[in-house]
Amino acid sequence: MNVNQGGRALPQRTVAFDRETNAVLLIEQRLLPHEFKIVAVKNFRATAAAIQSMVVRGAGAIGATAAYGLAQGALAFLGADPRKFSTHMETVYQTLKQARPTAVDPVNAMNEVRTAMLPGETVAEQQALALAAAEEFANSDVAHCRAIGVHGAKLIRNGMRILTHCNAGWLAFVDVGSATAPIYAAQAQGKTFHVFCDETRPRSQGATLTAWELAQQKIPHQIIADNAAGHLMQRGEIDLVIVGSDRVLGRTGEVANKIGTYTKAVLAARHGVPFYVAIPLSTIDWNLKRGLDIPIEEREEAEVLGAWGVNRAGKRQYLRVANPTSGARNPGFDVTPPDLITGIITPLGILAPKELWKRRKNLGGPD
């Protein structure tokens, strides 16, 4: 999508790769919405750290980052010993995998790259195949998001008020986004509508990233406190909810996503507001048997106890908001059961959550 840079709207991917310097290029998302900056990450450990510290976040973006990180690790290997290379690649893989334990996208992405490397007979061949596969992964991520947009835009009618939670926008992918894909596609079709962005405490990705994205694309929107959606639904002021996901269980249709998603699904069900989850196929986990087994990260207390923003001088800063002698609980994700979900918007069409397993062969699942 476009970013306003120096008065001009220039196209910019969230994740890219520079072959000459073997660097992963990332939009430094922790500086947004107050500053726009591209960082060049120079080695696979730094790439894992960038995923872990949320320089880059969001299902597709960390998938592509892990894919590029694996290729980056491969390309950094000096020598021609296939066994040493194999040991090295296992370290690269595990390091990137452990950067974000709740997400399935990095693992799926890296598995694709590893599979693509198999035909390589030499280290050099495997290195070349790794980079080609990572590039292919990033390009297909963009194509999948565009396809989500085509299907999802059919749900959007003129005058609708759409709620979204957290950021499943183009900043969460290589480009276009999942939850935002129908929004951008509907805008391209000339439809007019309004978006409510949940603030999404404690990290405020809705107020910062999603609002920034929508502003770049000139889509009418307002930020609301996470507490406000229930009231707005009660008064009939929300017509549609679209969120993304970090992991959808193919066997059950359960959806893991940013903390607070489950709450919005419960409210939407009570008010008969359609609740959709937009995902690329790589977000589907075909192995896990129940949502209760999805690991829920407990993140640091400081996120809940304060806030990051900019002061009057425009400088980024953290403030302690909470009582200085109190602590916090900070689960990062929650799990929404399939009975609360109207449909899953995939690149192949919109499905009921329970249909995923039935149609697993078409969706890249097991036999």
Add this chain to the structure above:
Amino acid sequence: MNVNQGGRALPQRTVAFDRETNAVLLIEQRLLPHEFKIVAVKNFRATAAAIQSMVVRGAGAIGATAAYGLAQGALAFLGADPRKFSTHMETVYQTLKQARPTAVDPVNAMNEVRTAMLPGETVAEQQALALAAAEEFANSDVAHCRAIGVHGAKLIRNGMRILTHCNAGWLAFVDVGSATAPIYAAQAQGKTFHVFCDETRPRSQGATLTAWELAQQKIPHQIIADNAAGHLMQRGEIDLVIVGSDRVLGRTGEVANKIGTYTKAVLAARHGVPFYVAIPLSTIDWNLKRGLDIPIEEREEAEVLGAWGVNRAGKRQYLRVANPTSGARNPGFDVTPPDLITGIITPLGILAPKELWKRRKNLGGPD
């Protein structure tokens, strides 16, 4: 309740009155939890402004503040002309009433004071009666909260994990609080339990005021993002919800309270977690026929778009969190229907919401 001041735990009411200087004494709640300060408010317009700007907030506290404000306005009148006094008192009444349109407590409190003034034959007599009635109102507020505690403490068992939203603590009343009254009473009975404080964006009263209160009384607690309660209920980690209210409709059992309360009630109902609303009788509105007619304040956008806290130097400061080019919707309150409420904890006992109207004669309602 007690406040740690210079290493000593000293009793301190939220609202008091100084006869010598005709000043309403308020804990400056906007400085909490980072600074403890008492402000002396010198005239009724400043008292109305203190209510409006949330120097003082919470049902009982603004009731007592308005009662004292009415007495303050009466005492400031110079002269002995009863008709001029009457006109003056109408101005005082309307000024204080309009400071917080959603709340019913200031109106009820001021009506009590006005009724008590009626037997006064001279301006001086009416002035004296006004002050006595305001003092009586404040003292009975404390007694009512203690009675709420006696009834509500029966709901609390050892090991329970209790959720509360916003601040309906002693800072929201003259002392003791409503939602916190059962908690303080149970603590006094030697029970052990854990409290989760909803952060309560956009003004964060849970993270600041409720957490500060509980810390002063040494009650184990943790702050959670407003997004987290759904997940915790889903995992069976919340046993009881107690909130306060700005207005309970006596005819329907509907409860107006801080934005986000409705959401917690919906979640509690889904998970079979008991949901209680603790209120003094003055919070009951016997006139309004439906919750939809309760005026919902739209507060300023800056609350949602940023946060107040303290920086490393301990200085209070506002940060802009959200995207600089985005706006916000900011409804301050929501309305919870009676079917989601397990019981209303009153000074006279615990009632189902629908029982309020049946037992209106005992509760001070109409015939």
